[in-house]
Amino acid sequence: MSELxxxxxxxxxxxxxxxxxxxxxxxxxxxxxHGKKYAVIVNEFGEIGIDNDLIIGADEEVFEMNNxxxxxxxxxxxxxxxxxxxxxxxxxxxxIVETTGLADPAPVAQTFFVDEDVQKNARLDAVVTVADxxxxxxxxxxxxxxxxxxxxxDVIVLNKTDLVSKAELAEVEAxxxxxxxxxxxHRTERCKVALSDVLERGAFDLDRILEIEPEFLDVGDGHxxxxxxxxGHxxxxxxxxxxxxxxHYHDEEMQSLSLRTDKPLxxxxxxxxxxxxxxxxxxxxxxxxGILAFxxxxxxxxxxxVHMMLEGDHQRKWKDDERRESRLVFIGRELPExxxxxxxxxxxxx
Amino acid sequence: MKQFDPGExxxxxxxxxxxxxxxxxxxxxxxxxxxxxxxxxxxxENAAIVNASGEISRVVIHGGAVLCVASDGARIVTGGDDGKxxxxxxxxxxxxLSTDAKRRWIDNVALHPDGAVAWSAGKIAYVRSxxxxxxxxxxxxxxxxxxxxxxxxxxAIAHYNGVTLWFPNMAANAEVxxxxxxxLGVVFSPDNKFLVTTMHEPALHGWRLADNRHMxxxxxxxxxxxxxxSAGGKGLATxxxxxxxxxxxxxxxxxxxxxxxxxxxxxxxxxxxxxxPKHDILACGYSDGTVLMVRIxxxxxxxxxxxxxAAVSALAWSPKGALLAFATEEGDAGMVEL
Numbered sequence: 001m002s003e004l005x006x007x008x009x010x011x012x013x014x015x016x017x018x019x020x021x022x023x024x025x026x027x028x029x030x031x032x033x034h035g036k037k038y039a040v041i042v043n044e045f046g047e048i049g050i051d052n053d054l055i056i057g058a059d060e061e062v063f064e065m066n067n068x069x070x071x072x073x074x075x076x077x078x079x080x081x082x083x084x085x086x087x088x089x090x091x092x093x094x095x096i097v098e099t100t101g102l103a104d105p106a107p108v109a110q111t112f113f114v115d116e117d118v119q120k121n122a123r124l125d126a127v128v129t130v131a132d133x134x135x136x137x138x139x140x141x142x143x144x145x146x147x148x149x150x151x152x153x154d155v156i157v158l159n160k161t162d163l164v165s166k167a168e169l170a171e172v173e174a175x176x177x178x179x180x181x182x183x184x185x186h187r188t189e190r191c192k193v194a195l196s197d198v199l200e201r202g203a204f205d206l207d208r209i210l211e212i213e214p215e216f217l218d219v220g221d222g223h224x225x226x227x228x229x230x231x232g233h234x235x236x237x238x239x240x241x242x243x244x245x246x247x248h249y250h251d252e253e254m255q256s257l258s259l260r261t262d263k264p265l266x267x268x269x270x271x272x273x274x275x276x277x278x279x280x281x282x283x284x285x286x287x288x289x290g291i292l293a294f295x296x297x298x299x300x301x302x303x304x305x306v307h308m309m310l311e312g313d314h315q316r317k318w319k320d321d322e323r324r325e326s327r328l329v330f331i332g333r334e335l336p337e338x339x340x341x342x343x344x345x346x347x348x349x350x
Numbered sequence: 351m352k353q354f355d356p357g358e359x360x361x362x363x364x365x366x367x368x369x370x371x372x373x374x375x376x377x378x379x380x381x382x383x384x385x386x387x388x389x390x391x392x393x394x395e396n397a398a399i400v401n402a403s404g405e406i407s408r409v410v411i412h413g414g415a416v417l418c419v420a421s422d423g424a425r426i427v428t429g430g431d432d433g434k435x436x437x438x439x440x441x442x443x444x445x446x447l448s449t450d451a452k453r454r455w456i457d458n459v460a461l462h463p464d465g466a467v468a469w470s471a472g473k474i475a476y477v478r479s480x481x482x483x484x485x486x487x488x489x490x491x492x493x494x495x496x497x498x499x500x501x502x503x504x505x506a507i508a509h510y511n512g513v514t515l516w517f518p519n520m521a522a523n524a525e526v527x528x529x530x531x532x533x534l535g536v537v538f539s540p541d542n543k544f545l546v547t548t549m550h551e552p553a554l555h556g557w558r559l560a561d562n563r564h565m566x567x568x569x570x571x572x573x574x575x576x577x578x579x580s581a582g583g584k585g586l587a588t589x590x591x592x593x594x595x596x597x598x599x600x601x602x603x604x605x606x607x608x609x610x611x612x613x614x615x616x617x618x619x620x621x622x623x624x625x626x627p628k629h630d631i632l633a634c635g636y637s638d639g640t641v642l643m644v645r646i647x648x649x650x651x652x653x654x655x656x657x658x659x660a661a662v663s664a665l666a667w668s669p670k671g672a673l674l675a676f677a678t679e680e681g682d683a684g685m686v687e688l
Contacts, residue, residue: 061491063510066531066551076532087393087415
């Protein structure tokens, strides 16, 4: 599986609300001297100031799969464009899909789950969301699309940090963490972020669902921020103060839910439970991920999902010195928390 | 010319030793005969022209990927991601028929026997008839496929949730045949009575044109990418399963209420089909590189090519049916004279 995965072309989905700075980031990716060639699927021709014969205009055409599931929507234009691009294999290293500011990232991600030909040739690498530090808090109140994009993200580029005060920055970060504590967050001005922080993330690679700890727990270890040399001081300053009084927001609509147990799960109960859960509540669940320890099974089982679509596999043997702990994360809208917790509990072997 | 003879042996007959390998030197996406000359269309940039004596010459047709091809027997016309619509004849003469002003991809192309050409870029379908006047039609969503009706200047435009039937030379409103889903390819039956689309999901959809009655043809494990009408339009042979599936079209109801024939089962997915122009014989290629000839009547098989590394992506008979050409995604190509 890993060998095959590595031959597939990685696809990065670049999203973000209107004016957040997607095009700035895209221009940086294309103009930086990294020795790689990207095919870019954009919704507006002409905004990219770089000459590249692998820039393709798309129409964001979403259609419902004929399987009776209303949220099984896919981007038909992507299926077609990826099909055409695969004829030029070897001419580019990776693909970037830019969505419009008002787009829901789910149909893009789902295209990679349901289309056989797309799956054969390409793999979803990560959803990268560019957010405007100054306006995001407002947009989270009035634009459901902006909230969706934050909830869906694997990587959040919090841009235009120079336009806000430290207090405002802390505020907007807390709001982001209230929705999605798991995404990697980078603070930037003019989208100055190391490209390795947004590309080749492997966020959808089952083999790399190793850590699903909330990202804010690691804050302050310096690891995530050493790329932003210009801000280093500010950030360290911030962290040292804010740990005690870190604002904690709970978004009323969009939340994440984390479950864990160190008792083994019963696979014959867990699998049907998870499948039923995403079948009945999948419209609310944007993303799901898990590392699972089943009774009578020496392998770690990993899964991930987008709305009602799930994929999972045995990953590897549990190591001797590793805690056999099951961890699950759901990010979604109005998640029925108690029902999920109770259901999960009932899958634990007694 | 010898008549095709499938033989009587209990084990599968083989003509693999009669195949002439062709070093076309590029991944191939389709092959077409112009008379006795075979044109192998590359996945990008080039076409390889193979004449009756087996000489190969390469010509550049596009500055990027070749996205679509149609043939009317006298020329092939291709659309590319360079925004160009290009014609190529058996002599190797290339002419640019159209260049998209915005360099949009030319996604689909269709040819009419009277010389008209249709192509599409995004939602716009264009038609240029013999007199060189150009007309266009904006579909409700990106065009998935184009086909001219066998009679009259009528164009079927496949898109999301159905097909539009457009008469470019008439003022009347276009007719829409609706069916939910994404329709990627479209063909008329040779008798003009049925219209069939290949869908994004693993299924075909059809309409009887007299009353627009629906025909659902499903049950495939994978998307149907290659379809071909058998001689006289009696059946529609399709890829997408581990057998060749042939839907019967001999009655006025088409395949409705009937079981399809399932021929030539193999432990691999059928990736290409091509029907003999005169006899009830077809050729089929598989995802493992195997090529077979199959007699439709009883399913008798002849091995043309043993399995190889890559899927068979191109398959065609010459107009008289004496030559069969094939090629794979990785560029292994061959021709056999029967």
